[in-house]
Amino acid sequence: MTLALLAFLVLAAPVAGASEPDPALLARARTILAQAPLIDTHNDLPHMLVAKRDGDLAGLDLGVPQPEWCADIPRLRQGGVGAQYWSVYTDASNMKTNRSLHEALRAFDVVLRLVRSRPELELARTAADVERIHRAGRIASLIGVEGGHMIEGSLAALRIFHELGARYLTLTHWDNVEWADAATDRAEQDGLDEFGEAVIRELNRLGMFVDASHVSADTMRDVLRVSRAPVIFSHSNAFAIDPHPRNVPDDVLRLLPRNGGVVHVNFIKEYVSAADPAWQQRRSTAAEELRARLDRQQAVDAGLAAWEQANPHPGGTIAEVADHIDHIRKVAGIDHVGIGADFYDDGKTSMVPGLRDVTRYPHLFAELLRRGYSEDDLLKIAGRNHLRAMRQMEGAAESR
Numbered sequence: 001m002t003l004a005l006l007a008f009l010v011l012a013a014p015v016a017g018a019s020e021p022d023p024a025l026l027a028r029a030r031t032i033l034a035q036a037p038l039i040d041t042h043n044d045l046p047h048m049l050v051a052k053r054d055g056d057l058a059g060l061d062l063g064v065p066q067p068e069w070c071a072d073i074p075r076l077r078q079g080g081v082g083a084q085y086w087s088v089y090t091d092a093s094n095m096k097t098n099r100s101l102h103e104a105l106r107a108f109d110v111v112l113r114l115v116r117s118r119p120e121l122e123l124a125r126t127a128a129d130v131e132r133i134h135r136a137g138r139i140a141s142l143i144g145v146e147g148g149h150m151i152e153g154s155l156a157a158l159r160i161f162h163e164l165g166a167r168y169l170t171l172t173h174w175d176n177v178e179w180a181d182a183a184t185d186r187a188e189q190d191g192l193d194e195f196g197e198a199v200i201r202e203l204n205r206l207g208m209f210v211d212a213s214h215v216s217a218d219t220m221r222d223v224l225r226v227s228r229a230p231v232i233f234s235h236s237n238a239f240a241i242d243p244h245p246r247n248v249p250d251d252v253l254r255l256l257p258r259n260g261g262v263v264h265v266n267f268i269k270e271y272v273s274a275a276d277p278a279w280q281q282r283r284s285t286a287a288e289e290l291r292a293r294l295d296r297q298q299a300v301d302a303g304l305a306a307w308e309q310a311n312p313h314p315g316g317t318i319a320e321v322a323d324h325i326d327h328i329r330k331v332a333g334i335d336h337v338g339i340g341a342d343f344y345d346d347g348k349t350s351m352v353p354g355l356r357d358v359t360r361y362p363h364l365f366a367e368l369l370r371r372g373y374s375e376d377d378l379l380k381i382a383g384r385n386h387l388r389a390m391r392q393m394e395g396a397a398e399s400r
Contacts, residue, residue, distance in 0.1 A: 021366035029365035030080060032378050037082025037134040038361060039383035041168075041264040042144060042213075042235040044344035045071045046110045047089045055110045057117055070343035071358050073120050076139055078359040083130045083140035083383065085234065085340075086111045088150070088166065092175040095149045101157055104150035108143070108164050115141045123165055127390040130383075144211065144234055147173035148180060148199065155202050167390075168209035168234060171199070171219065181216040183245040191222035200226045207397030209390070212236075213246070213340075220252045229396035230260035230389035235340035237271045238263075238327040241320070244271050253331040260392050262385045263332065264340030265324050267355040272316035272324065279313055286311075316352040322367045325381065334377055338386045339364075 020026075048069055049055055066072040076084065088111060090103035115121045122133045124140040133140040143164070148171045151157040158169065172182035179196035181187050189196065200223060203210050210227050212220045213236045223231055239247040248263055256263070270276050283304070290303040328337045339361065347356035354363060365378055373381075 021363055021370065025366040025369045026362055029362040029369055029378070032375055033080030033082075033362060033365060033382055036080075036379050036382035036384065037130065037140070038080045039083040039085075039130070039140075039338065039386045040081055040358075040361075041085045041232065041338060041340035041386065042087055042146075042266075042342045043071055043084055043358075044087045044089060044342070045069060046086050046107055046114060048345070049110050049114070050107060055106060057110075057113055062114075062118060063120075067357070068346050070345060070347065073118060073139075075357060075359045077120075079357075079361045081139060081358060081361070082134040083124065083142065085142045085144040085168070086114065087144050087146045088161075089146040089173075090150060092147060092149050092173045095175070095177075098152070100147075100149045101152045101154075104145065104161070108161075108166075111141075111143055112164070125165055125167065126394060127387045130387060130390075142167050144168040144170065146170045146211075146234075147214075148177045149173065149175070151199075153178065153195070155198065158199065158202055158208075159206065162206045162208055166208060168211040168232060169199075169203060170211040170214055170234060171196070171223070172214050174214070181219050182214055183216050184214075185216075187216060187218065189219075191216070191218035192226065196222070197226050201228075203227075204229045204393075204396055207394050209234075209393055216245070217249050217252060220248065221255070224252070224255045224259050224261070227259065229393040230262065231256075232261055232338075232386070232389065233263040233340070235266040235268075235342040236263055237266050237324040238331075240331075241324050241327050242271060242274050242276055244276060246271055248328075250331050253328060253336075256332040256336045260389055262336050262338045262389050263328050264338035264386070265321060265328070267321060267341040267343070267351045269313060269316045269350065269352050272320050272352050273314045274320065274323075275314035276316075279311070282311065283307070318352065318354040318364055318367050321352055321355060321364055322371060325368065326371070334380055335385055335388070337381050338383070339381065 062072045065074050088107040094100040094103050115123050121141045122138045124130045124142050130140040143166045145166045171180045174184050176182045176185040179193045181189050209232045211232050211234045212223050213233045237247045239249040286307045290300045294300050
């Protein structure tokens with residue numbers, strides 16, 4: 001079997017658990033995405049390369065399909081991706097050993113070497129760069145920093161991140177930082193403290209997006225109060241559809257039109273499925289019962305794994321992802337929706353069935369067409385909303 005034939009078979013294979021759209025709608029969606037450009041604001045391939053290869057790119061050919069990774073060039077092309085934000089990420093636990101900045105620089109190194117290793121990729125620093133690179137037939141590559149712990153309380157480090165190409169900072173990850181509360185930690189600041197507000201002002205001055213994914217609802221509200229430039233949520237969904245703390249409540253969505261910000265919808269099943277909270281509660285109950293009966297953690301873990309096998313996560317659907325888009329459009333408006341899938345592994349169990357890899361964006365857009373979205377609507381969601389917010393963000397920096 002030739003390499004070209006193998007690549008075709010990998011890309012053309014149906015996705016398990018996915019219903020296929022009307023072929024005419026899918027073809028139309030592909031045509032629209034070709035002109036957009038489609039901008040995805042969050043992909044964790046660099047972290048996979050750090051975790052699984054220690055950042056070594058030697059011998060890794062991303063020019064052919066690599067289904068064990070969360071992105072490669074042929075599949076990005078198949079999915080119509082015109083611009084990709086690559087995530088600089090290190091676990092928040094590194095705060096305990098004061099290694100967050102060190103590990104962030106390691107991740108920056110991987111991103112920059114990754115982009116330079118492929119002729120199909122080019123680093124973009126501005127909205128104009130994204131459009132120029134897309135017109136040239138390459139994939140614009142941008143950098144997002146996922147977690148304010150990586151600046152280690154230093155605005156100087158933030159400025160260096162900007163020089164290296166970062167164009168957004170996610171203020172927290174799973175845990176609080178000293179100056180901002182996370183969505184998934186106990187409230188300590190009730191939002192931003194004084195230094196946190198200084199971080200927002202410096203991001204505005206530099207021309208970097210404030211990213212409010214992962215932060216608490218109070219932090220979101222403080223960010224929108226302080227920021228003088230559009231704010232993004234690089235990979236978040238609507239709390240009203242799935243009340244996960246990582247998602248955006250309606251009162252925050254209603255603030256976006258005045259700010260100009262954009263919520264980029266995520267494909268991870270826990271943040272999509274309306275049935276997730278009930279499933280999580282059942283899982284927690286099962287875990288408590290196991291801990292009450294069993295002494296060894298290994299036995300608890302095995303019992304919980306067996307419970308999960310017998311009670312699989314509801315998973316979500318493409319239609320439910322579209323429901324999140326519908327809701328954000330209804331509350332905030334069509335100008336405030338984008339795409340931030342958050343692919344971080346092979347996607348087989350982490351993502352919504354039907355959206356399990358980077359080839360599948362057209363299937364979501366075909367569903368939106370089925371729901372009556374116009375071509376202009378889809379162009380906005382695919383990337384033009386983000387580019388408009390980026391130009392406003394750049395303009396706010398230039399005016400200071």
